[in-house]
Amino acid sequence: MKDMRGPLPLTDDDFARIRANVMARVRPRRNVFAFRWAFAMLAAAFVGVVSYESMRVAPIAMPQLPPPRHAERSEAPPPPVPNVSLEDPPHAVVRTRAIAKPRIRAEEPSSTTQFRMEIQTSDPDIRIIWLPNQYDPKTEEHS
Amino acid sequence: MTAAAIVIDEAEDAGTSPLLLAAIRAAKSGNESAFEEIMLASERRVAALAWRITGDAEETKEAIQETFLRLFRHLGRYDETQDFFGWLFRIAVNVCRDIEKRRRRRRIFFPIDDAHELPSNAARIDDDLAKRDDLALLRRAIDALPPKEKLAIVLRDVEERSTDEVARLLGSSPATVRVQVMKARMKIKQWIERWRR
Numbered sequence: 001m002k003d004m005r006g007p008l009p010l011t012d013d014d015f016a017r018i019r020a021n022v023m024a025r026v027r028p029r030r031n032v033f034a035f036r037w038a039f040a041m042l043a044a045a046f047v048g049v050v051s052y053e054s055m056r057v058a059p060i061a062m063p064q065l066p067p068p069r070h071a072e073r074s075e076a077p078p079p080p081v082p083n084v085s086l087e088d089p090p091h092a093v094v095r096t097r098a099i100a101k102p103r104i105r106a107e108e109p110s111s112t113t114q115f116r117m118e119i120q121t122s123d124p125d126i127r128i129i130w131l132p133n134q135y136d137p138k139t140e141e142h143s
Numbered sequence: 144m145t146a147a148a149i150v151i152d153e154a155e156d157a158g159t160s161p162l163l164l165a166a167i168r169a170a171k172s173g174n175e176s177a178f179e180e181i182m183l184a185s186e187r188r189v190a191a192l193a194w195r196i197t198g199d200a201e202e203t204k205e206a207i208q209e210t211f212l213r214l215f216r217h218l219g220r221y222d223e224t225q226d227f228f229g230w231l232f233r234i235a236v237n238v239c240r241d242i243e244k245r246r247r248r249r250r251i252f253f254p255i256d257d258a259h260e261l262p263s264n265a266a267r268i269d270d271d272l273a274k275r276d277d278l279a280l281l282r283r284a285i286d287a288l289p290p291k292e293k294l295a296i297v298l299r300d301v302e303e304r305s306t307d308e309v310a311r312l313l314g315s316s317p318a319t320v321r322v323q324v325m326k327a328r329m330k331i332k333q334w335i336e337r338w339r340r
Contacts, residue, residue: 008190009200015190018204019182022211027175 196239295323
């Protein structure tokens with residue numbers, strides 16, 4: 001097995017060439033790395049200066065947004081608390097009851113609307129026509 | 144501090160010498176000439192290892208170059224309490240493994256025409272060589288081994304490293320290395336006997 005070792009098939013020139021190849025591949029990497037860093041720092045400085053200048057020259061007015069709805073609710077005054085003295089009997093407390101809002105009805109027909117009712121009798125020559133003078137909603141509801 | 148000084152120092156001491164350590168620190172901080180000195184101090188040892196594993200001059204050159212490129216890339220990770228050459232040889236072994244893998248893949252993708260011709264020609268040439276030269280036969284037997292067994296036997300028997308050292312280089316346990324070396328020796332013996340019959 002020791003004989004397997006043998007002499008190296010590489011000369012000094014081979015080693016020099018390998019070394020040169022390695023160093024050539026190592027050097028540009030470091031330069032590129034340094035260049036990238038310098039470029040990044042320069043770009044960051046430029047962005048900083050530009051943003052500072054724009055803020056200093058023309059301050060941007062922040063748009064006034066309407067307050068959110070929940071904020072409105074919280075700002076509304078609390079419901080009135082009845083003044084109840086401890087001396088008053090409990091039955092004297094006046095309770096306010098919420099009054100239901102009147103319902104909005106569907107558009108009512110105007111009083112000027114003319115009604116006409118025709119009733120056909122068994123005799124084809126006789127027909128009853130009823131023309132009321134005025135529209136009465138109460139009679140309309142109960143009938 | 145010169146490369147020669149580092150080499151002399153290495154010959155005296157098996158561990159990482161203070162001179163080499165200083166060069167490593169300088170290289171870590173970006174000193175290119177220090178890295179070149181490290182290369183000068185270690186390239187022949189790396190070359191010898193790669194040559195014994197690959198057995199091919201061109202692949203040995205490729206292995207040396209790739210080893211030092213990887214060394215440059217990972218030098219920052221080197222732990223100064225560890226033996227530098229052990230760490231460097233581990234990189235070299237990994238590089239040689241990759242080269243072996245690539246070589247095996249290349250063998251699979253031979254053109255069909257070449258595949259018909261090449262084995263017969265190669266066998267005849269190797270047959271003549273083997274009859275004349277036992278060393279060539281041994282080299283061919285080692286080349287025919289599975290990659291792990293090949294590395295184990297080359298490092299243990301050709302390089303004459305200790306089992307523990309081989310285990311460290313291959314990233315396995317000493318027991319595994321012992322088994323791999325034993326299997327490799329048996330396979331080489333059988334292979335050579337078959338050839339001589």
